[in-house]
Each structure stands twice: as structure tokens, then as C-alpha cells.
Amino acid sequence: xxxPSRRALxxxxxxxxxxxxxxxxxxxxxxxxxxxxxxxxxxxAPVATALAAVATALRGTAVQVxxxxxxxxxxxxxxxEISAEMLADAGCRxxxxxxxxxxxxxxxxxxxxxxxxxxxxxxxxxxxxxVGETLAEREGGVTFEVLRRQWQGAIGxxxxxxxxxxxxxxxxxxxxxxxIGTGRTAKASDAQAAHAYLRDRIRHDFGDVADRVRILYxxxxxxxxxxxxxxxxxxxxxxxxxxxxxxxGFSRIIQAAG
Ligand code: PGA
Numbered sequence: 001x002x003x004p005s006r007r008a009l010x011x012x013x014x015x016x017x018x019x020x021x022x023x024x025x026x027x028x029x030x031x032x033x034x035x036x037x038x039x040x041x042x043x044x045a046p047v048a049t050a051l052a053a054v055a056t057a058l059r060g061t062a063v064q065v066x067x068x069x070x071x072x073x074x075x076x077x078x079x080x081e082i083s084a085e086m087l088a089d090a091g092c093r094x095x096x097x098x099x100x101x102x103x104x105x106x107x108x109x110x111x112x113x114x115x116x117x118x119x120x121x122x123x124x125x126x127x128x129x130x131v132g133e134t135l136a137e138r139e140g141g142v143t144f145e146v147l148r149r150q151w152q153g154a155i156g157x158x159x160x161x162x163x164x165x166x167x168x169x170x171x172x173x174x175x176x177x178x179x180i181g182t183g184r185t186a187k188a189s190d191a192q193a194a195h196a197y198l199r200d201r202i203r204h205d206f207g208d209v210a211d212r213v214r215i216l217y218x219x220x221x222x223x224x225x226x227x228x229x230x231x232x233x234x235x236x237x238x239x240x241x242x243x244x245x246x247x248x249g250f251s252r253i254i255q256a257a258g
Contacts, residue, residue, distance in 0.1 A: 055091025110153025
């Protein structure tokens with residue numbers, strides 16, 4: 001797996017699951033049960049109502065907390081939204097941006113993904129920017145075109161210097177839409193091809209910073225396919241949905257990272 005210049009990152013996206021008490025219980029079970037390697041970062045993304053409680057429960061452990069999305073403004077008349085500043089206040093150090101469910105169910109555009117990415121970076125959080133093609137796009141042979149558009153849309157006018165200036169860096173997650181929640185994982189070789197393409201684009205726009213940007217794979221990751229995916233040279237970690245709701249299974253996925 002991965003180059004010596006990149007730590008592994010295993011992130012659990014809990015989506016709209018669990019109450020506050022259930023989230024704290026799950027977070028504690030992961031922190032207590034998982035053997036987390038010295039070169040692995042572990043992050044969980046609970047529902048917004050549970051963020052502060054989970055962050056408090058995880059204090060002093062190796063597991064960190066992410067928001068699932070945020071708005072680009074710090075505050076204002078945006079009913080239902082949460083800002084990156086508020087996520088930081090709740091104890092988050094990371095935030096998912098542009099998850100395919102946000103893009104496809106809630107009409108998030110590349111322009112919105114860009115504004116959120118910048119807002120998250122400015123607040124000193126690490127954005128985990130999600131990109132990925134639909135089944136129709138894959139079958140239509142336009143996968144790389146879609147990835148290129150979504151990557152360029154997310155970074156907009158950000159430069160490699162910007163990415164370096166913001167301490168936490170930037171993480172990309174390749175999540176083919178057809179693999180999310182379907183039980184249909186991308187073949188490891190297809191994931192590697194998409195990741196290599198994305199790293200090429202990052203190098204094109206950011207230069208050598210590309211060697212430090214972590215690219216996660218997401219889409220029906222399970223304990224028994226994690227190791228094969230992580231063995232690919234450009235797969236630096238995993239973004240796990242359904243399987244992250246089971247502490248024992250998620251711990252096995254964490255162990256696969258070393
Ligand atoms: P899944 O979800 O692991 O349940 O396919 C992945 C994701 O949406 O991040």
C-alpha cells in the first residue's frame with residue numbers, strides 16, 4: 001500500500017444513522033476495539049446532532065471526528081445548515097465534501113463543492129472531497145472525464161501552494177456511485193486506474209504536492225475486500241459507509257491498513 005510519504009486514512013461515514021447515545025457507543029467500541037497502526041489515521045463521521053458528544057467521548061483516543069457536510073459561509077440565514085466553523089467548534093477536524101448522496105439527492109454542484117472545500121480548508125479542517133462516476137457514465141466510457149471535471153470543479157482556483165499552506169492538507173475520495181451501498185465493489189485494478197488518473201490530475205494542477213494528497217477508495221468496502229484495495233499503490237485509505245456501523249467489522253478494516 002501507498003507511498004512512505006502518505007499515512008493511511010480509514011474513514012467511517014455513518015450517514016443518517018444512530019442517535020446521540022448510539023453514536024457515542026459505536027465510537028467508544030471502535031476506539032476501544034481497533035488496533036490502530038502508528039501510520040494510520042482513523043476518522044468517523046456521525047450525524048450532526050451527535051458530533052459534539054462523539055468528539056468528547058473520543059478525546060484522548062486515536063479516532064478523530066468529521067462532519068458529513070457543511071455550508072461555505074461562517075454564519076447567516078441558511079436554515080438547516082452548519083458552517084465549518086461550527087464543525088470545528090463541535091470538535092471536528094475533518095469534513096466530507098461533495099459526497100455523491102449530497103450531489104445526487106441534494107443537487108450539490110461542482111461550484112458548491114468548491115466553495116465548501118475552500119471554507120473547510122480556511123477553518124483548518126481537512127476536506128475529504130468525494131468524486132465518482134455513475135454507472136451510465138462508466139458504461140458510456142466517460143469515467144475519467146467526470147473525475148477530471150469534479151476534481152477541477154472542487155479545486156477551482158486553489159493552487160498547490162494553497163493546499164500546502166493549509167496545514168491539514170486535502171484528501172480525495174474516489175467513490176464510484178454504482179458501488180455505493182450496492183454491495184458491488186470496484187475491482188481493485190479499476191480502483192487503482194481511477195486513483196492513478198486522479199493523482200495525475202493533481203500533479204498537473206498542484207505539482208509534487210500530488211505525492212502527499214491521500215486518495216481514498218469508497219463504495220461497498222467490507223472487511224474482506226479492504227486489504228486487496230489497500231494493496232493498490234495509489235489507494236491510500238478507505239471511505240466506508242455501511243460497514244463502518246459495525247465496530248468489529250470496521251476494526252478489521254482498520255487493521256487491514258496496518
Ligand atoms: P458504502 O458507502 O460503504 O455503504 O457503499 C460508502 C460511502 O457512501 O461513503
